[in-house]
Amino acid sequence: MESIHEYRVEAIGAGGRNGVVHAEGILPAISFSPPPEFQGEVGRWTPEHFLVAAVASCFISTFEGMAQTSRLEFDSLQLAAEGVLTKQDTGWRFTEIRLRPAVTVRKEEDHDRAVRLLEKAEKSCLVARSLQCKVALFPAVEIEEELSVPAKG
Numbered sequence: 074m075e076s077i078h079e080y081r082v083e084a085i086g087a088g089g090r091n092g093v094v095h096a097e098g099i100l101p102a103i104s105f106s107p108p109p110e111f112q113g114e115v116g117r118w119t120p121e122h123f124l125v126a127a128v129a130s131c132f133i134s135t136f137e138g139m140a141q142t143s144r145l146e147f148d149s150l151q152l153a154a155e156g157v158l159t160k161q162d163t164g165w166r167f168t169e170i171r172l173r174p175a176v177t178v179r180k181e182e183d184h185d186r187a188v189r190l191l192e193k194a195e196k197s198c199l200v201a202r203s204l205q206c207k208v209a210l211f212p213a214v215e216i217e218e219e220l221s222v223p224a225k226g
Contacts, residue, residue: 091117121156121167127200128170128208129154136174136194145186148177148217157206167206175213187214 084094087104090113095102107113108121129152140147153173158165172195178187191212195201201208 089114094123121158124167125154125156125170128156128198128204129172131198131200132172132174132194135198136176136190139190139194139197140187143186143190145183145190146179147183147187148179150174150176167204169207169209170201170204171209171211173211173213175215177215177217179217181216184214184216188212 080096082094082096084092084105086092091104091106093102093104103118105119105123106117108119109115113119132154133150133152136150139145151174153175155171155173156167157169157171159168161168174191176187176191178184191214192210195208195210198208
């Protein structure tokens, strides 16, 4: 495997502080705007959402890869992610991204292993590791209760 990879996107200004971002061979292109609090349009993706989404999608991919490698069986994985933007002396910056993954495992004995893999995924996510802000993990693991089938009598 090569030691350097490049990922290219193109952003095109569409007037009024709006734009479109796309990457060759990847659909769809995504329209964006600054957030409403920075005179952008309501209901549009923003660069701030892109950053939080990049961390969230990287975390999901990292955890799923680790779970597959370690043969952890789970029924569902959901992640709520929130980025905290703070005005500082030097301007606005992300100061924290909070990840709230919730995974449902099939067996009680997988609970601790799932927590460890969630923690390892947070430390291994390359997008999160590339940021200067804190990434905080708040994991939740549930056990899928087995359905009992009534005995025929």
